[in-house]
Amino acid sequence: MATDQTRTAILIAAERLYAERGFSDVTLRDIVAAANVNLAAVNYHFGSKDELIAELFVTRSIALNRERLRELRAAEDEGGGRAEISAILRALVGPILRGCLGPQNQRSAVAQFMIRASIESVPPIRRIKTKEIDHLRKFAGAMQRALPDSSEVDLFWGLHFALAMAHHTIRESERLTKLSDGRCDLDDVEDVIERVVRGAVLGLTARMSAAKSAPKVAAREAR
Amino acid sequence: MATDQTRTAILIAAERLYAERGFSDVTLRDIVAAANVNLAAVNYHFGSKDELIAELFVTRSIALNRERLRELRAAEDEGGGRAEISAILRALVGPILRGCLGPQNQRSAVAQFMIRASIESVPPIRRIKTKEIDHLRKFAGAMQRALPDSSEVDLFWGLHFALAMAHHTIRESERLTKLSDGRCDLDDVEDVIERVVRGAVLGLTARMSAAKSAPKVAAREAR
DNA sequence: AATAGTTTCATACAATTGTTTGAAACGCAA
């Protein structure tokens, strides 16, 4: 078996191509061409195309979640077991944003692949995706410890909105650049992260500290 | 030509199927089966599959934008030419959220189709999508009038985040329900709209009115 | 060196897809 050259060559090429062009645009023939291996190698080493994608997703999902948890633990340690809400959210959205934005050359295939997976939702991935929820629960737990007075529902919405802003920014970065005539700088990743975190934190903390600052918000009229 | 029965039957069936199952899962044979017409009818009436999708997208895009603008104008009229920022954002995200969430039976195929289009980004749609930016500029303009002291960049980010929260909520409604064990009620559309609008407005107005309320937000540590 | 197990390769297969074709059916004016 040696070093599984062929196997890993396929994995690397598949991840890169899927990350760049999406699942629906990339065929097995594209992958084996990029990996410089024979077409039949995919079925020989992985059984089927779906199993290749599944293995890729599982591996990368673990890697991304590990990085997120690493940052979360670091933040918790720094705060003596209780992390700031902003640090928690930064740990949640930072890794994916850093991996998908910024200078082209230092973007990570892992993060870009995961975004594709979260966008396209191809069958083999959909089947696995349930596990992601367990991962998010850890962040929900940390948020609850950071903001013990907030309602659970509000916390879930805050978590959800943080991911919303992060993912949408990655997916529509081109549109935002065009809309703003380049004035929104998507290459300043740390600035983007702070904007996302700030937006989410405001939504989570406004009830307690800034409830009266935006009076008209709750007013309903139309319909 | 009579009433173009076949043509419209194809359009209706295609919109419903695409909205329900996405572009990649629906074949022309699925569409003509649902529409009860012959396979060749698609190419006869539309030229190609891509042109069918393009016509659908253009039509529906116009319909959704019209509804958004109608609500925006209504809000502006009520405020004597200057709409509240919350009303502007409500006009932006309300129509799509109302069309995609809530009771299954009263969801609109238009809105669901547009979400699919914004998610999957199939070639014929990508080519047209530039026009959407012009539409968003109108909302950016209204926001600028509502918050003349805000920087343009912040306004664009606010607009972007509002759409982020709306679209992500539609796409990941199932996950949010599961994550929160059903405690986040996605069927209460008006509540969802208020949460999205509130989140976006807070981000836009916090600098002026609640800057000191969330002190730690801007602090950077880790790395 | 010989052999057994693993891996690679060219090629073929079967299924699916969008598209085309040419004849049949239809609608309607002359």
Next chain:
DNA sequence: TTGCGTTTCAAACAATTGTATGAAACTATT
């Protein structure tokens, strides 16, 4: 009714895709 343009239809076509096959090449143990 006749004739003509439009629309429908069944069938076939060409291209693409994931998968399977069987022989060849390779590896390593005996």
